[in-house]
Amino acid sequence: MNRNRRSVSNIACAVLLTCGWAATAGAQATDASAPAAPDASAPADAAPADVKTLDQEVQGLKKDVIDLNKDLFVLEEELLYPANTQVALYLSMDVGAFFALDSVTLKIDNKEVKNYLYTAREADALLKGGVQQIYLGNLKAGKHELVAFFTGKGPAERDYKRGATTIFEKGVGAKYLELKITDRVAKHQPEFIIKDWE
Amino acid sequence: MRRGFLAGSLVACALLAASSVAAPPTLIGKPAPDFVLKSLDGTNLRLSEYRGQVVLVNFWARWAGDSRQEIPALDRINTTYQRAGLVVLGISVDEDLRRAGEFAASMRVSYPILFDTGSNVGRDYFLEKMPMTILVDRAGIVRYSKTGFKLGDERAYLDQIRELLRE
Numbered sequence A: 001m002n003r004n005r006r007s008v009s010n011i012a013c014a015v016l017l018t019c020g021w022a023a024t025a026g027a028q029a030t031d032a033s034a035p036a037a038p039d040a041s042a043p044a045d046a047a048p049a050d051v052k053t054l055d056q057e058v059q060g061l062k063k064d065v066i067d068l069n070k071d072l073f074v075l076e077e078e079l080l081y082p083a084n085t086q087v088a089l090y091l092s093m094d095v096g097a098f099f100a101l102d103s104v105t106l107k108i109d110n111k112e113v114k115n116y117l118y119t120a121r122e123a124d125a126l127l128k129g130g131v132q133q134i135y136l137g138n139l140k141a142g143k144h145e146l147v148a149f150f151t152g153k154g155p156a157e158r159d160y161k162r163g164a165t166t167i168f169e170k171g172v173g174a175k176y177l178e179l180k181i182t183d184r185v186a187k188h189q190p191e192f193i194i195k196d197w198e
Numbered sequence B: 001m002r003r004g005f006l007a008g009s010l011v012a013c014a015l016l017a018a019s020s021v022a023a024p025p026t027l028i029g030k031p032a033p034d035f036v037l038k039s040l041d042g043t044n045l046r047l048s049e050y051r052g053q054v055v056l057v058n059f060w061a062r063w064a065g066d067s068r069q070e071i072p073a074l075d076r077i078n079t080t081y082q083r084a085g086l087v088v089l090g091i092s093v094d095e096d097l098r099r100a101g102e103f104a105a106s107m108r109v110s111y112p113i114l115f116d117t118g119s120n121v122g123r124d125y126f127l128e129k130m131p132m133t134i135l136v137d138r139a140g141i142v143r144y145s146k147t148g149f150k151l152g153d154e155r156a157y158l159d160q161i162r163e164l165l166r167e
Helices: A002-033 A036-041 A044-080 A120-127 B002-022 B065-084 B097-107 B120-124 B153-166
Strands: A086-093 A100-108 A111-117 A131-138 A142-153 A159-170 A175-184 A189-197 B036-039 B044-046 B054-060 B086-092 B113-115 B132-136 B142-147
Touching: A086 A100, A086 A120, A100 A120, A100 A131, A111 A131, A111 B036, A120 A131, A120 B044, A142 A175, A142 A189, A159 A175, A159 A189, B054 B065, B054 B153, B065 B086, B065 B097, B065 B153, B086 B097, B097 B113, B132 B153, B142 B153
Parallel strands: A086 A175, B054 B086, B086 B113
Antiparallel strands: A086 A131, A100 A111, A100 A142, A142 A159, A175 A189, B036 B044, B036 B113, B054 B132, B132 B142
């Protein structure tokens, strides 16, 4: 309840900030338009300095807009995915010589929550060390079952489909799980691990 | 009296519903919904990865006669304008993946053919009639949409494509 109130007050602050920013911007626009006439008669060498100042102001305003967008995004995330019920799943690939990723299907408590197709660029990014947040959702506290199906090309370019499953305990705080695709060099096979980040 | 009021309310509701149906939703001027689909050659393609290029998205079906006329025309457009920054994506909405694949292979087009077997992408694009062609500009905004095809329509596509490529 307190959290909701805090979030609402945060949103109110953001709206006020936006209004304030808009008013400031409007005032600046008015100010900028007011001395426009005398500037026209000013010497020509003064013009580049004015342009530079105006450019700096525009850059400043753009930065403010980006900052506001970031704050709004954070607020939205907080409202939609409260941290105490949040479950985030990440996917990473280590080496990947024995497996070319094509798609991942995720099921939580026997309900499909995600089916993701990977383009060549995305698979390449994962191979280069990228970590993808593949799922973000909310779950109540207690035990839950996660099943992940990985499809792609396995050793010798053969179609490959494997599953990995885990039962995890969702506590009071946020839960983070990592789906790891690694190579088992000894067996010349890929390995799929689900790691629980406490 | 009450029955009359009820009937009147029903008529009003029906009229309201009819007026809402009369204006079909459009994506023109809005960001093109992103999608990732499997292609005929087995790779997955994502629309947003073509940001910076002009993209022509063509929804087609094996059973739609107009599609059979349109696909060769789009292939000619692709061959000509590919080097200028145009990307053509054909999306089959056939439920029978195998037959759609056979048909697409028989057409021997030079652009990627994707399969929207779940019709999710078609739903995002308010697909009602076949075929449907969408033009997405370099910023990822839908700029042109056309349903149906008859010979000569490709000239309208070319006008739009040239304009978008110049931007």
